[in-house]
Amino acid sequence: MNDTARRQARQGAQRDLHIWPRYEAAALGFRNYWYPVNWSRRIGARPVAMRLLGDPVMFRRENGRVHAFYDQCPHRGIPLSVGRQEFPGTWSCRYHGWTYDCETGVLRAALTDGPDSPICGKVRVRTYPVEERGGLVWVWMGDGPPTVPVEADIPEDFLAADAMIVGRITVRHSNWRLAAENGYDEGHVTFLHRYGALWTTFDRMPGWIRTRGGGDEQGDWVRRVNNEVGLAGDYAGLGRWPRQHFWHFKRSPARVAIRLPGALQVRMAAYTYYAWYEAIDAESYRYFQFMVKRGNALRRRGFQLAYWLHRRWLNVQFTNQDGWMIRLMPMTAPERLYRPDASIIAWRRLCEHARGEGPAEADAAAGTEREASEQRR
Ligand code: FES
Numbered sequence: 001m002n003d004t005a006r007r008q009a010r011q012g013a014q015r016d017l018h019i020w021p022r023y024e025a026a027a028l029g030f031r032n033y034w035y036p037v038n039w040s041r042r043i044g045a046r047p048v049a050m051r052l053l054g055d056p057v058m059f060r061r062e063n064g065r066v067h068a069f070y071d072q073c074p075h076r077g078i079p080l081s082v083g084r085q086e087f088p089g090t091w092s093c094r095y096h097g098w099t100y101d102c103e104t105g106v107l108r109a110a111l112t113d114g115p116d117s118p119i120c121g122k123v124r125v126r127t128y129p130v131e132e133r134g135g136l137v138w139v140w141m142g143d144g145p146p147t148v149p150v151e152a153d154i155p156e157d158f159l160a161a162d163a164m165i166v167g168r169i170t171v172r173h174s175n176w177r178l179a180a181e182n183g184y185d186e187g188h189v190t191f192l193h194r195y196g197a198l199w200t201t202f203d204r205m206p207g208w209i210r211t212r213g214g215g216d217e218q219g220d221w222v223r224r225v226n227n228e229v230g231l232a233g234d235y236a237g238l239g240r241w242p243r244q245h246f247w248h249f250k251r252s253p254a255r256v257a258i259r260l261p262g263a264l265q266v267r268m269a270a271y272t273y274y275a276w277y278e279a280i281d282a283e284s285y286r287y288f289q290f291m292v293k294r295g296n297a298l299r300r301r302g303f304q305l306a307y308w309l310h311r312r313w314l315n316v317q318f319t320n321q322d323g324w325m326i327r328l329m330p331m332t333a334p335e336r337l338y339r340p341d342a343s344i345i346a347w348r349r350l351c352e353h354a355r356g357e358g359p360a361e362a363d364a365a366a367g368t369e370r371e372a373s374e375q376r377r
């Protein structure tokens with residue numbers, strides 16, 4: 001092989017995200033979605049400053065409602081989250097006292113220029129639509145007004161009257177896409193989590209699980225189906241793998257699915273696990289890990305107890321293995337995919353149909369493209 005051929009071969013093995021242009025461009029996530037922000041109980045009258053999909057955003061509650069501002073004063077750029085309140089329903093920047101309407105973001109007064117300041121009403125700070133469901137605050141990150149109600153982006157379990165939602169919110173280092181891919185990645189489960197994860201200590205974990213085509217589209221989700229499960233096999237010239245021991249007696253079938261804008265669902269026998277991978281910036285993401293239990297009050301209480309006694313900690317230790325891999329994986333490394341990566345491809349393909357920018361045209365175009373790609377398959 002000469003140098004050129006070698007270089008071409010190497011380039012062919014680069015992470016070829018340009019096949020999925022929308023996914024490639026989504027280093028900061030997909031904007032036209034509702035995203036979870038925080039537990040409702042954590043947002044009160046004191047401003048909470050966060051970065052979300054690259055935007056600095058300030059959240060604050062007044063009269064029971066949560067408001068969100070782009071966290072930068074249009075005057076000289078001071079974060080509004082260090083501001084203070086002078087009048088109900090408004091928020092004043094700490095530097096020169098520009099005072100914004102909490103609902104509309106319109107400048108109601110420039111206090112240090114007197115009541116007749118001519119700039120009033122001519123400046124507006126960006127506000128974000130906010131809703132609360134399931135004990136969580138959700139924010140619309142689209143550039144226009146919401147094109148769907150918040151319920152469209154919240155899995156049903158969170159909206160059910162008999163649901164108990166527990167979980168944790170942490171920040172991890174890496175791009176959100178690597179984390180989402182790992183969540184739905186089929187091949188890693190039976191190797192990475194075989195060793196050292198306390199959660200799977202007693203599991204009779206198969207050597208491999210095969211899903212045709214990376215999963216089936218079901219409503220908003222792409223869901224992995226275990227079309228073939230291999231407990232152990234003989235690897236030519238190497239021997240038998242994996243070794244099953246007498247203490248491996250538990251069967252824990254989990255059904256895994258993923259949806260836009262980057263939410264994972266793992267259905268377990270006793271409860272359902274959900275994760276969101278939400279870009280903070282291109283190099284870090286907010287990781288939401290929820291467990292949702294449906295049932296009567298007694299079952300919910302029992303689950304809550306089990307969560308705090310062991311489930312939470314086992315889950316943390318388990319998902320820390322994922323975090324370890326995601327941290328080690330370079331964003332620009334070459335990739336040479338193998339059969340189980342059909343799962344990753346299925347997810348990337350789904351991302352190409354992410355909700356467009358507001359007007360129906362973009363969505364219609366995506367729909368036509370989707371039909372075409374389905375026919376090609
Ligand atoms: S920077 Fe905000 S009022 Fe001047």
Ligand SMILES: [Fe+2]
Nearest residue numbers: 182188189322
């Ligand atoms: Fe994992």
